[in-house]
Amino acid sequence: MQLGGNAVVIRERNVDTDVLYPGPFLSIQDVNQMKQPLFEGLNPALRDELVGDTVLIVGENFGTGSSREHVPQAMKASGIRCVVGKSFARIFYRNCINLGMPVVVCPGAAEAASPGSRIRIDTEAGTVEVDGKRFEAKPIPAFMHDMLSSGGLVEWARVRSGAVG
Amino acid sequence: MGHTLAEKILLSRSEADSLAPGDVVMVRCDVVMTNDISGPIAFRTMREMGVEKVFDPAKVVLIPDHFVPAKDVRSAELQKVLKEWAAEQGVVFYDQGRGGIEHAVLVEDGWVVPGSVVAGGDSHTCTLGALGAFGTGLGSTDVAACLAFGEFWQAVPGTIRVEFSGEKGRFVTGKDLILAVIAQIGVDGGTDHVLEFVGPGAEALSIDERLAVANLAVEAGSETGIFPADDRTAAYLEGRTDRPWTAERSDPDAEFARSVRIELDSLPPLIALPHSPGNVVALAEAVGRRIDQVYIGNCSNGTLTDLRQAAEILRGKQVHPRTRAIVVPATQKIWRAALAEGLLDVFAAAGCIVSTPTCGACFGGGNGILAAGENALATTNRNFKGRMGSPEAGVYLGNAWVAAAAAVAGEIVDPAEVL
Numbered sequence A: 001m002q003l004g005g006n007a008v009v010i011r012e013r014n015v016d017t018d019v020l021y022p023g024p025f026l027s028i029q030d031v032n033q034m035k036q037p038l039f040e041g042l043n044p045a046l047r048d049e050l051v052g053d054t055v056l057i058v059g060e061n062f063g064t065g066s067s068r069e070h071v072p073q074a075m076k077a078s079g080i081r082c083v084v085g086k087s088f089a090r091i092f093y094r095n096c097i098n099l100g101m102p103v104v105v106c107p108g109a110a111e112a113a114s115p116g117s118r119i120r121i122d123t124e125a126g127t128v129e130v131d132g133k134r135f136e137a138k139p140i141p142a143f144m145h146d147m148l149s150s151g152g153l154v155e156w157a158r159v160r161s162g163a164v165g
Numbered sequence B: 001m002g003h004t005l006a007e008k009i010l011l012s013r014s015e016a017d018s019l020a021p022g023d024v025v026m027v028r029c030d031v032v033m034t035n036d037i038s039g040p041i042a043f044r045t046m047r048e049m050g051v052e053k054v055f056d057p058a059k060v061v062l063i064p065d066h067f068v069p070a071k072d073v074r075s076a077e078l079q080k081v082l083k084e085w086a087a088e089q090g091v092v093f094y095d096q097g098r099g100g101i102e103h104a105v106l107v108e109d110g111w112v113v114p115g116s117v118v119a120g121g122d123s124h125t126c127t128l129g130a131l132g133a134f135g136t137g138l139g140s141t142d143v144a145a146c147l148a149f150g151e152f153w154q155a156v157p158g159t160i161r162v163e164f165s166g167e168k169g170r171f172v173t174g175k176d177l178i179l180a181v182i183a184q185i186g187v188d189g190g191t192d193h194v195l196e197f198v199g200p201g202a203e204a205l206s207i208d209e210r211l212a213v214a215n216l217a218v219e220a221g222s223e224t225g226i227f228p229a230d231d232r233t234a235a236y237l238e239g240r241t242d243r244p245w246t247a248e249r250s251d252p253d254a255e256f257a258r259s260v261r262i263e264l265d266s267l268p269p270l271i272a273l274p275h276s277p278g279n280v281v282a283l284a285e286a287v288g289r290r291i292d293q294v295y296i297g298n299c300s301n302g303t304l305t306d307l308r309q310a311a312e313i314l315r316g317k318q319v320h321p322r323t324r325a326i327v328v329p330a331t332q333k334i335w336r337a338a339l340a341e342g343l344l345d346v347f348a349a350a351g352c353i354v355s356t357p358t359c360g361a362c363f364g365g366g367n368g369i370l371a372a373g374e375n376a377l378a379t380t381n382r383n384f385k386g387r388m389g390s391p392e393a394g395v396y397l398g399n400a401w402v403a404a405a406a407a408v409a410g411e412i413v414d415p416a417e418v419l
C-alpha cells in the first residue's frame, strides 16, 4: 500500500483520546459531525491544517486512554490518510487498523517531519519518506497488513459474512 | 516451554495449537458487552458488515451507563437506540435503574468467570481480570465484529509479572497498589503486555480491591490485567454464577517479559496529580492542595468496600464548606446495599450529593462537571486534562479513604488526621 500527504504534527507524548475528542461529544453518532470536535482539548487550530490528504505525525504512546472510536473516525473523515508516530496505545492502534487507516511506527520519520513536510508511506516496503528522505519503519504484522489491504475490518467481515464474494 | 495465564486463556479460546507473543489469533468471546457510547456505532457497523443478527443473543449484554440518565436530547437518542436494538436482537439489556456501571454489573451479576474472555466496548473492560478473566476493551468496529461473529483478532501479548509482597498498611487500598505499578512502569510500560498480579499482597486483596487494581491496568497501557483465581474468587462466585470454570495459573516455566515487585510494607497512600495517572506521588507530598469537589465512584472505586471506607470517615462529620462531595455507587445493587447498611444516610447527613449509578462526571459526561480553576479529588482512574470538565481544572486521583478525608478537610489530608 502506498499513500501520502502533507504532515500535520503533534509532538507531545502520551496524547490521550480525551483531549483528542472530549467526553461531552461522545453522544455524536454521525461521522461527519465528529470532525468538528476533533483535537478540541488539545489544539482546535490543528483542525484548520487538515486540508487535502494529510499524514498525522505523532510522538510516543499516542492515543492512550479510552476506546472511543470517534477519534480515528473523525481523523479519517477529516482527510488523515495515515498516522506515523514513535509509538501507539493499543486500542487506538487497533481502531485505526480496523478502519483501514494505516498506523506506522517510525520514530525517525516522526522526528524528522515538520508541519507541511511531504510524507510518502510504502507499507509493503516498510518505509516512510519525509521530503524525499527515507526512513525504515517497524514492519506491520502480516495479519494487520491484510486487514488494511482489504480496506479494514468492515470489508474483511463482509467477505466473511458472504455479503461480498 | 510453559504458558502464562493469559496465553492459556487465549489458547483455550482460539484454534491455535500453540502460540507465542506477537502471533495474531482469532479469539472467541464468552460475553460481548457494549454501552450507550460504543453500542450505537457498533450496531450500525454490524449491519454494514452484512450481518443482521448477533452471533448468540445469550452472550450479548447491553448496559447503558455513560450518559445515564440522559442529560440532553442527543444522549437520549443513544439510550433509545440501545433499548430498541436490544429488543430487536433479543439480547440481555440492563435498563437504566436496573444495572449500573457496566464492568461492575458484569462482575457482580455472574457474567464473568475465571478463564473466560469478555470483549467490551470500553477500555476498562480489563476490570474483569479481577476474577481471572481476559477482559479486553475494544472500539466500535471491533465490537461490531464481535456482535456478528463472536470473535476478535488479538496479537498475543507478553506478560509482565507484578508481585505484591508484604502487607499493606491502614488507609492503603488496591488503588494505591496499582498507582504504584503505573508509577514504576509508566503509562506506556504495559503496551502489548498483560499485567499478571501475584504474590501474598495480591492474594490478600478482596475482590473489590482487585477490581481497582485490574481496572487501572489500562492506565499503564496494558492489554489487560489479571489475577489468577483463588479461594477468594471461588467464594465470591459462589451463588453468583452457574457458568463452569477452573482455576488456572501461569506454568512454573512460563516465560515472562519482565517482573515488577511492589513492596507493600512501606507503601503509603498515593495520589496521581493532574493530568496523568502516571503522575504519582506519596499522599504526604500532595497534602494541603485545595479541593473543590470530591468524587467517590466509578468502575474502579464505586464498590461497597469503597463506600464503607468513605462512610467511616464521614460518619458524624460535615463536608467542608468550600467543597462539594458526590458519591456514586457503581451499581444499583451496591446502591441498595449501601442504603440497607445506612451508608447513604451517612453521606447525605454529611452534606454529600448521593447519585444514582452512572459514569457521569467520571468522563465529563454530566453530573458533576468542573469549572475552570477548580480541583477535584476523585476515586476514578483518569485525570487527563479536561476529563471531568474544564481543561483548566485539575483532577487528583486517590483512594476512598483519602477522598472522604479531603471532603471533610476541604483539602488533601492524611485520613488519620480526620478520623
Ligand code: SF4
Pocket: B065, B066, B101, B102, B122, B124, B298, B299, B300, B358, B359, B360, B362, B363, B380, B381
Ligand atoms: S466509570 Fe468512568 S472509567 Fe468507568 S466505564 Fe464509566 S466512564 Fe469509563
